[in-house]
Amino acid sequence: MTATLNGQPSQIQKESDVTEVAERLAASGVKYAAISFVDMHGKPKSKMVPLNHLDQASRGSEMFTGAALDGVPQDVNDDEVAPHPDLDAAIIAPFNREIAWFPGDLWIGETPFEACSRQILKRVTADAATLGYTFNLGIETEFFLLTDDRTGSPAPASPDDVLDKPCYDLRGMLHNYPVVDEIVSAMNELGWDVYSFDHEDGNGQFETDFTYTDAVSMSDRLVFFRLMVGEIARKHGLFASWMPKPFADRTGSGAHYNMSLADGAGANLFADTDDPRGCGLSTLGYHFIAGVLRHASAICAVIAPTVNSYKRLVKQGSMSGLTWAPIFACYGDNNRTNMLRIPRGGGRVECRAADSASNPYLGAALVLAAGLEGIREGLDPGDPNRDNLYNLSETDLLARDIGWLPRSLGEAIEALDADPLARSVFGDAMFDSYVAEKRAEWDCFAAHVSSWETDRYLRFW
Known part of the structure; x- marks a missing residue:
């Protein structure tokens, strides 16, 4: 799959090649990646990571307590959810070009989180x-x-x-x-x-x-x-x-x-x-x-x-x-x-x-x-x-x-x-x-x- 950047085809040939994604973003002046997902209401939630940490973030390093959010149905004792960024969907924010926004799918460990809004749509x-x-x-x-x-x-x-x-x-x-x-x-x-x-x-x-x-x-x-x-x-x-x-x-x-x-x-x-x-x-x-x-x-x-x-x-x-x-x-x-x-x-x-x-x-x-x-x-x-x-x-x-x-x-x-x-x-x-x-x-x-x-x-x- 050819990756895209701001809706335009890039030269990245593999979604998994995080290094090339990060380098391309850095060449455009990006400093941080906003690894994002939505709550029940469709409001974006995120943690920001410096580009040199995009690789680990792409593997789910940034974890969230679902019990703190609407429509991420978890108890406080549950394992945390982690968004895996969609590397093909990176958007450089026009209002602040030092930030790239990545929509993500929630996972728990090695398992997709069933109640993730984006994954619900992807299932259908x-x-x-x-x-x-x-x-x-x-x-x-x-x-x-x-x-x-x-x-x-x-x-x-x-x-x-x-x-x-x-x-x-x-x-x-x-x-x-x-x-x-x-x-x-x-x-x-x-x-x-x-x-x-x-x-x-x-x-x-x-x-x-x-x-x-x-x-x-x-x-x-x-x-x-x-x-x-x-x-x-x-x-x-x-x-x-x-x-x-x-x-x-x-x-x-x-x-x-x-x-x-x-x-x-x-x-x-x-x-x-x-x-x-x-x-x-x-x-x-x-x-x-x-x-x-x-x-x-x-x-x-x-x-x-x-x-x-x-x-x-x-x-x-x-x-x-x-x-x-x-x-x-x-x-x-x-x-x-x-x-x-x-x-x-x-x-x-x-x-x-x-x-x-x-x-x-x-x-x-x-x-x-x-x-x-x-x-x-x-x-x-x-x-x-x-x-x-x-x-x-x-x-x-x-x-x-x-x-x-x-x-x-x-x-x-x-x-x-x-x-x-x-x-x-x-x-x-x-x-x-x-x-x-x-x-x-x-x-x-x-x-x-x-x-x-x-x-x-x-x-x-």
């Missing part, structure tokens, strides 16, 4: 490979650039970013050009091929779109992207928020999954120009959709993983109109009111329920496993929905057999807990840990007395 992609499929994934990155310097509370980075309908606003983009340009330039430096970026539908909200790749690499990129955008924003006196719905009166941030399967030669197996349903999707793609819809409620607990996520998955609430977010478990053509959308031209399926706070490894693993189940069983999702589903009555929805997505994290977690596919994908340790952590998060929220309650009830009677 390996399952897909046995069927002859590569799972390709593109993730749309939406985020807020905010400051608290002016008001003492979060506000859009630009003080004149105040339009009621700021979506695609060129002035709003130009007034944030220095920080957005630095983000996009960094992405292109890494070889990610940004093909568009814009001011999104919330004040202070932006989106970047870049070329898809295999699911593991795309998940690595999203984890690093969130880190990188935060560091670049900090240089500009700002902070980046990945909270799905930071403002009640504005649109939230999705992280739409654009999915397809390819064969060994790289041909898109979801594309079909002769699709009788008129969506440009193959029979294989429809089977995949049906599998995802079968497990939609459980999937939501992973791709919309916070209490706040379900403030985004609502019909109304944004000052600019509708929320642009799905609320029903269904699919359609180029119709954004469906959970699963087949964009114009076909050949891919977009999952619109995923948000910016999700752990991409776990989300991609569960969606792929559900899609593969649909393929194995030859499931049919029925005809695509082309209407504005927000306007349908409950009677219409019932007649079309369209169900609601979960309306709270609590509801989603109960669906996840009841779904045997999720346990088989995550393994017992990660599944039990995830359900317990998220159930506790929901219970904590349910017990919290909010300002809305005191405003409404304190002097009500």
Whole structure:
């Protein structure tokens, strides 16, 4: 396998040749390697090692106490986990070129750690490979650039970013050009091929779109992207928020999954120009959709993983109109009111329920496993929905057999807990840990007395 550096082919021919990796990085000015993995929430954790210690770190010398982290299910008396860096995936950090970031897989001694998020996804992609499929994934990155310097509370980075309908606003983009340009330039430096970026539908909200790749690499990129955008924003006196719905009166941030399967030669197996349903999707793609819809409620607990996520998955609430977010478990053509959308031209399926706070490894693993189940069983999702589903009555929805997505994290977690596919994908340790952590998060929220309650009830009677 030819190794890569910042997404570009290198001259390193063997993944195991740590010396060449270290020498190449040193020649680029790198001093330290950040050996990284993610916790349950998709947040990167790391130890930094000088480059001359990369060899021992590549063999798992840097150990972590899992009990200190969310979703690394261990007791304090358990042997420690150690990330083994993926030497083919090194990224020189554009915000600090003395650091190279390595995504890693957790091991315990000589054994892969079953509850490692990245290895969970690799297990499912390996399952897909046995069927002859590569799972390709593109993730749309939406985020807020905010400051608290002016008001003492979060506000859009630009003080004149105040339009009621700021979506695609060129002035709003130009007034944030220095920080957005630095983000996009960094992405292109890494070889990610940004093909568009814009001011999104919330004040202070932006989106970047870049070329898809295999699911593991795309998940690595999203984890690093969130880190990188935060560091670049900090240089500009700002902070980046990945909270799905930071403002009640504005649109939230999705992280739409654009999915397809390819064969060994790289041909898109979801594309079909002769699709009788008129969506440009193959029979294989429809089977995949049906599998995802079968497990939609459980999937939501992973791709919309916070209490706040379900403030985004609502019909109304944004000052600019509708929320642009799905609320029903269904699919359609180029119709954004469906959970699963087949964009114009076909050949891919977009999952619109995923948000910016999700752990991409776990989300991609569960969606792929559900899609593969649909393929194995030859499931049919029925005809695509082309209407504005927000306007349908409950009677219409019932007649079309369209169900609601979960309306709270609590509801989603109960669906996840009841779904045997999720346990088989995550393994017992990660599944039990995830359900317990998220159930506790929901219970904590349910017990919290909010300002809305005191405003409404304190002097009500």
